[in-house]
Every structure is written in C-alpha cells, then in structure tokens.
Amino acid sequence: xxxxxxxxxxxxxxxxxxxxxxxxxxxxxxxxxxxxxxxxxxxxxxxxxxxxxxxxxxxxxxxxxxxxxxxxxxxxxxxxxxxxxxxxxxxxxxxxxxxxxxxxxxxxxxxxxxxxxxxxxxxxxxxxxxxxxxxxxxxxxxxxxxxxxxxxxxxxxxxxxxxxxxxxxxxxxxxxxxxxxxxxxxxxxxxxxxxxxxxxxxxxxxxxxxxxxxxxxxxxxxxxxxxxxxxxxxxxxxxxxxxxxxxxxxxxxxxxxxxxxxxxxxxxxxxxxxxxxxxxxxxxxxxxxxxxxxxxxxxxxxxxxxxxxxxxxxxxxxxxxxxxxxxxxxxxxxxxxxxxxxxxxxxxxxxxxxxxxxxxxxxxxxxxxxxxxxxxxxxxxxxxxxxxxxxxxxxxxxxxxxxxxxxxxxxxxxxxxxxxxxxxxxxxxxxxxxxxxxxxxxxxxxxxxxxxxxxxxxxxxxxxxxxxxxxxxxxxxxxxxxxxxxxxxxxxxxxxxxxxxxxxxxxxxxxxxxxxxxxxxxxxxxxxxxxxxxxxxx
Numbered sequence: 001x002x003x004x005x006x007x008x009x010x011x012x013x014x015x016x017x018x019x020x021x022x023x024x025x026x027x028x029x030x031x032x033x034x035x036x037x038x039x040x041x042x043x044x045x046x047x048x049x050x051x052x053x054x055x056x057x058x059x060x061x062x063x064x065x066x067x068x069x070x071x072x073x074x075x076x077x078x079x080x081x082x083x084x085x086x087x088x089x090x091x092x093x094x095x096x097x098x099x100x101x102x103x104x105x106x107x108x109x110x111x112x113x114x115x116x117x118x119x120x121x122x123x124x125x126x127x128x129x130x131x132x133x134x135x136x137x138x139x140x141x142x143x144x145x146x147x148x149x150x151x152x153x154x155x156x157x158x159x160x161x162x163x164x165x166x167x168x169x170x171x172x173x174x175x176x177x178x179x180x181x182x183x184x185x186x187x188x189x190x191x192x193x194x195x196x197x198x199x200x201x202x203x204x205x206x207x208x209x210x211x212x213x214x215x216x217x218x219x220x221x222x223x224x225x226x227x228x229x230x231x232x233x234x235x236x237x238x239x240x241x242x243x244x245x246x247x248x249x250x251x252x253x254x255x256x257x258x259x260x261x262x263x264x265x266x267x268x269x270x271x272x273x274x275x276x277x278x279x280x281x282x283x284x285x286x287x288x289x290x291x292x293x294x295x296x297x298x299x300x301x302x303x304x305x306x307x308x309x310x311x312x313x314x315x316x317x318x319x320x321x322x323x324x325x326x327x328x329x330x331x332x333x334x335x336x337x338x339x340x341x342x343x344x345x346x347x348x349x350x351x352x353x354x355x356x357x358x359x360x361x362x363x364x365x366x367x368x369x370x371x372x373x374x375x376x377x378x379x380x381x382x383x384x385x386x387x388x389x390x391x392x393x394x395x396x397x398x399x400x401x402x403x404x405x406x407x408x409x410x411x412x413x414x415x416x417x418x419x420x421x422x423x424x425x426x427x428x429x430x431x432x433x434x435x436x437x438x439x440x441x442x443x444x445x446x447x448x449x450x451x452x453x454x455x456x457x458x459x460x461x462x463x464x465x466x467x468x469x470x471x472x473x474x475x476x477x478x479x480x481x482x483x484x485x486x487x488x489x490x491x492x493x494x495x496x497x498x499x500x501x502x503x504x505x506x507x508x509x510x511x512x513x514x515x516x517x518x519x520x521x522x523x524x525x526x527x528x529x530x531x532x533x534x535x536x537x538x
Contacts, residue, residue, distance in 0.1 A: 046073045053077075079128040081177075083136035093144035094118055096164050099126055099171075104163055111159055114150055126171035131207075133179040137161060138187055154186045162190050169195035174204050180226065182212030182219070189214075193225045199233050207239040208259070209270075214246035227255035237263045241270040242279075243296075253278065261285045272296035272321070280308045287311035296321035306361055309342065318366075319348040341365060346372040348536065360386055371395060374419075374536045384409060397421065397536050400450070402431050407438040417445040419471075419536065429456045439463045447471035447501070447534050454482035461490040471501035471533040480514055484522050491525045499528040 050073050053059040063074040082092060097105065098118040105115055141160045145152050169175075169192070180189055189212075192198050208230060214220055223246065230237075240263070242256055257278060260266065266286040271279045276295055283290065290312050295305070309315065344366040349359075363370075363386045372395035373387065387393070388409050396410070397419035410418075418439070422428060428450045436459055439446075443464045448457070451473060461467070467490070474483055483502075491497045500522070504512050513531050514522065522529055 043069070043073060046070065050074055050077055075123055076128040079123075079125050081131040082125070082129065083133055083140055084131070090143055090147050093140050093160070093164075094148075095121060095125060096167065097160075099124070100163060100167060104167075108159060108163060111156075113156060113159070114148055116148060124171060126168045127173070129168050129172045130175060131177035131179075132168060132172075132175060133177075134161070134189065135179065135181045135183065137164065138185075157185075157187050161187070165190040165192070166195045169201045170197050172201055173197070175201050176204060177207040178202065178205060179207075179209040180211075180223075181209070182214060188216070188219050189222050189226075191222050191225075192229070193222070199229060202230060203233050205230065205234045205237055208234070208237050209239075209241035209243075210256075211241070211243035212245075214244065214252075220246060220252070223252055224255065227252055227259065231255050231258035231262055234259070235262060235264050238265060239268040240266060243270070243272040245274070257282050263289075265289045268292040270294040270296075280305065283308045284311055288314060290315050292317040292319075294319040294321065306358075306365070309365070312342065315342055315344055317346040317348075318344050319350070321348075322351040341368050343369050345369055348374040350374060350376045350536075356382055359383060363387070363389070367391075373397070375399065388412060397447075399423070400428070400431070402426055402428060404431070407435045410438045411440050413440055414442050415440045416442060417447075418443055419447040419449065419534070421449040421535070422451065425451060427451045427453070429453050432456050433459065436460065436463055441465065443467060444496075445469045449473055449533060449535060451475065454479065454486050457483060458486045458489075461486065465494065466496055467494065468496050469499040469501065470497070471503075473533070474502050474504055477512060477515070480518055484514070484518055488522060488525045497526070499530070500526050501530050501533045503531065503533045 046069070050060065050063060050070075053063070054077055057078065060074045060078050064071045064078070094116065095118075097108075097115055098121050100108075109115055138157055138161060141157050141164075142152055144150075144160075145156060150156060182189055195201075210223070210227070214223055223244075237259070240259065244252070246252055253273075253275065260269070260279060260282045263286065266289050269279075269283075269286070269290060269292070271294065273279070274297060276297065280295075283293075288311075291314055293309075293312070293315060305320070309318070342365045347362075347366055347370060367390045369392065370390045371392055373390070373393060374397040375383070375387075376399045384405060384407065387396070390413075393413055394415060395417040396413070396415055398407075399421045401422060401424065429452055432450075432452055433456060439460065441464075444466060446460075446464060446467055446469075448460070448471065452460075457472065461470075470487065472483060472487075474480055487500055502514075513519070514529070519529065
C-alpha cells in the first residue's frame with residue numbers, strides 16, 4: 001500500500017510517539033495504554049499502517065512493545081519471511097525447533113542431534129510464514145548446527161529441514177512464495193508428500209521457483225510430487241521460475257508445462273532449461289498476461305524465439321541469457337510482416353551469440369517502446385546503427401573490448417544512463433580516447449566497469465557535464481587518490497553530482513574499501529560514497 005507524503009509523515013510521527021511510550025513497558029502482559037494516548041484503530045487499519053514498516057524490522061519490534069493489540073498485528077509481518085528478515089539470527093532455527101512436539105524433538109535427538117533446552121514459544125511462529133526459501137533455510141540450519149556443537153553433516157541438515165518443513169506446512173495455511181533449490185552440497189529437497197496439509201497450504205501460491213540438478217530417484221520422486229500437486233492445486237501463480245536439470249526430464253517437464261498452462265495470470269516467467277522450445281510454445285496460454293519473460297540456455301534457430309513473442313502484447317521486459325544460435329545466418333523463409341511492434345521497454349541479451357538478422361528483427365519489434373537495452377556482445381557497427389533507430393532509449397549497457405566497433409553515433413541518443421563493461425583486465429584507455437566524443441551530453445548516470453587510467457577518467461568527466469552518479473572500477477589501492485581527486489575536481493565544478501560507486505577490479509581485493517583518510521577527504525565533497533557498482537550483467 002502506497003501512502004501519500006502527508007499520511008507517510010503522520011505514520012512516522014505516530015510510530016515515533018509510541019516508540020517512546022514503549023520504552024516505559026517491561027512486560028507485554030502489563031501493557032495498558034490509556035485511552036487518551038491510544039487511538040482505537042481497528043485491526044484492519046493497524047495492519048495496513050504496519051505494512052508501511054514491513055521492511056523495517058526495528059520499527060516493527062517497537063510496535064510489538066506498545067500493546068497486545070499492536071503486537072498481534074506486528075508479529076505476523078515480522079515472521080512472514082523469517083529466513084530473509086532474520087537470516088543472520090543464530091536462534092531462528094532454535095525457535096522453530098521449540099515449536100516441534102516432544103515426539104519429533106526426541107526423534108531428532110535419537111538420530112544424533114544435540115538440541116538445547118528452550119522455553120515454550122510465546123507465539124505460533126510457523127503459522128505466520130508466507131515465504132519459504134529452502135536455500136536460506138538450509139543456511140540457517142548449518143549456522144545452528146555450528147553454534148550448537150553439532151557436526152555439519154548433509155544428513156543432519158536434511159533431517160532438520162524435513163521436520164521444519166512438515167511443521168511449517170502443517171501450521172501455515174497460506175504460503176504465498178515457495179523457493180525450492182538444490183545446490184552442490186548434496187542436501188536433498190524435502191518430501192512434501194508426507195507433509196500434512198500441503199495441498200491446502202500451497203493453494204494460494206503466487207511465486208514458485210524451482211532450481212537445481214536432480215539425479216537420485218528419491219529426489220526425482222519428491223520433485224514429481226511437488227510439481228504435479230502444484231499443477232493441480234495452484235491457479236494464481238504470478239511469478240514462475242524454472243532452472244533445472246534432472247533425470248526423467250519428460251516426467252517433470254510435463255508437470256511444469258501444466259503449471260504454465262493452468263495459471264490465471266502468470267505475469268513473470270523465467271525459464272532456464274535445455275528444452276525451452278516446449279515452454280515457448282506454451283506461452284500462448286499466457287500471451288495476454290506476461291509482463292516479464294526470461295529465457296536461458298536456448299540452442300536452436302533464434303528466429304523461432306520471435307514467433308511466440310508476437311502474441312505477448314503486454315510484455316514489458318525480455319531477457320535472453322546464454323543463447324547459442326546454431327543456425328547462424330541460415331534463417332530463411334521469414335515472414336517479416338508478422339513481427340509487429342511490441343510494448344517491450346527493457347531488453348537484455350546477455351551471454352548470447354546473437355546473429356545480426358535476429359537482432360534486426362527483434363529490434364524492429366521493440367524499437368518504438370524500448371527504453372533500456374543491455375547488450376553483451378556488440379557484433380559490428382551494424383548493431384550500433386540498429387540501436388540508433390530506438391528514439392526513446394535512455395538506458396544503454398554495452399560490453400566492450402579493445403577491438404569493439406567505435407561508438408561515435410551514440411552522441412545522437414538522449415541517453416540518461418550509460419554502462420560500459422569489460423570482463424577482461426585489458427586497459428581500454430586508447431579505445432575510450434578514440435570515442436570520447438561519443439558520450440552524450442544528456443548523461444545523468446555513468447558506470448565505467450572497465451579498466452581506465454585516472455587521466456582518461458578526467459577526460460570522460462570533462463565531456464559529461466551533468467552527472468549525478470558515477471560508478472568506477474578502482475585498480476590498485478596505491479592509485480586510489482588519483483581517481484578520487486579526479487572525481488572531487490569534477491564535483492567542485494558540478495552542482496548536480498551526489499553519488500560515487502566503486503569496486504576493485506583486481507582479484508582478491510574486490511571489497512577492499514578506500515583508506516579512512518581518503519574516504520574522509522572524499523566525503524567533504526561527495527554526498528554518498530558506496531563500495532559497490534551497478535552491474536546489469538550480474
């Protein structure tokens with residue numbers, strides 16, 4: 001729920017007042033706020049107000065301390081996504097273990113686990129979970145094992161994961177998000193078929209993500225049950241992500257295809273599988289619903305990707321990853337008149353071996369609405385000439401190399417954000433100097449994820465007069481002062497600059513911050529300095 005500024009300010013004042021009042025209360029049971037300072041808001045109104053603090057754990061905890069009524073509305077928000085909110089909290093798993101029955105705790109102990117004694121939980125925490133992420137759950141279990149003198153054994157992680165899954169599924173009647181993934185740590189996915197109330201719990205699922213490599217027969221059976229049940233019971237999934245490789249693929253694939261086809265309003269679909277063609281054909285079922293589509297690992301005629309897109313009339317974002325076109329330029333018999341305009345405003349082609357013909361047809365479909373383009377490989381100057389036909393393009397990210405084609409015509413675009421990336425350690429000083437006049441005067445944001453000298457950075461800043469933010473790769477710490485002084489000189493002559501983002505471009509030093517003295521000097525002139533960069537390729 002989005003609040004207008006005046007109401008937002010009221011909520012902040014409302015919260016700050018009761019935050020001060022809550023400091024006078026030591027015990028939840030003793031809270032009896034006088035009516036003259038306690039607005040009698042009903043539960044529904046309180047719930048909507050507290051949603052404003054959904055991402056502010058500290059604020060929600062303060063609300064818990066005000067009164068029992070406030071506590072009852074704040075606790076569900078705090079515990080709906082616990083493995084994200086409390087991901088660093090070592091007692092999280094212990095809290096859930098305390099919710100298990102004596103029988104189930106005894107079962108874990110008999111299987112070799114040490115579980116410390118703990119008090120009975122004050123709330124039914126599992127009932128409030130709405131988002132369940134198994135990667136985060138397993139990480140939390142690993143931390144708990146370490147902190148309680150247990151061996152970090154995949155067997156123990158699987159045991160606890162299965163018990164907590166059964167507990168959560170049984171207690172939570174309304175899961176909204178389920179992320180099931182298997183990494184390289186040999187931790188099996190849970191067996192949902194033994195979880196009481198599973199079908200009821202997932203009936204309102206809105207996000208489902210499945211990823212990993214599955215080879216064992218037992219885990220294939222678990223995934224089969226999971227996907228077949230979701231295909232039959234879930235109709236309201238809005239975000240679906242599939243990134244799997246497994247034995248018996250046809251068995252699982254049939255279930256996944258049924259999931260795609262059975263949703264009422266699938267808005268975001270991410271598909272990273274070897275046989276993506278079947279899923280592309282299934283897109284016709286969701287043609288009017290899809291807003292965002294991501295495809296990866298596709299290995300067939302690139303032009304065939306375009307045909308299913310024609311019917312996706314509301315598609316706004318398209319991402320194609322790790323694509324290999326084995327037909328190269330041999331796409332024939334194309335009905336060019338079929339590729340009409342789409343409403344796509346963001347297009348990503350990353351790790352893709354895209355031929356010119358495919359790029360030309362795709363850009364023809366999106367150029368009238370395209371605002372953001374991320375292109376991993378610039379084939380030749382023809383690619384750039386095609387880009388120039390996008391009149392509303394404001395955000396451009398290009399991966400370049402010393403032998404990349406020149407960029408002189410970019411100056412004719414009304415770009416606001418330009419990102420130049422090079423994954424190699426090669427210096428691009430000469431390339432940039434040859435293209436220095438290509439930087440548009442309209443730029444407000446510039447990210448240089450490339451190796452350049454401080455002197456070349458000065459030339460770039462001299463050309464870009466209205467920057468508000470800048471992202472740069474720093475080389476060795478001994479050169480930091482040269483880069484920072486170049487930026488400071490720019491800030492002194494510019495009234496709009498506010499943020500410097502930086503990251504190391506040398507192995508083993510990516511997170512090395514600026515020295516304390518240099519950072520102090522820079523902050524005298526630069527409002528925000530952060531040790532990170534904006535990289536759409538990551």
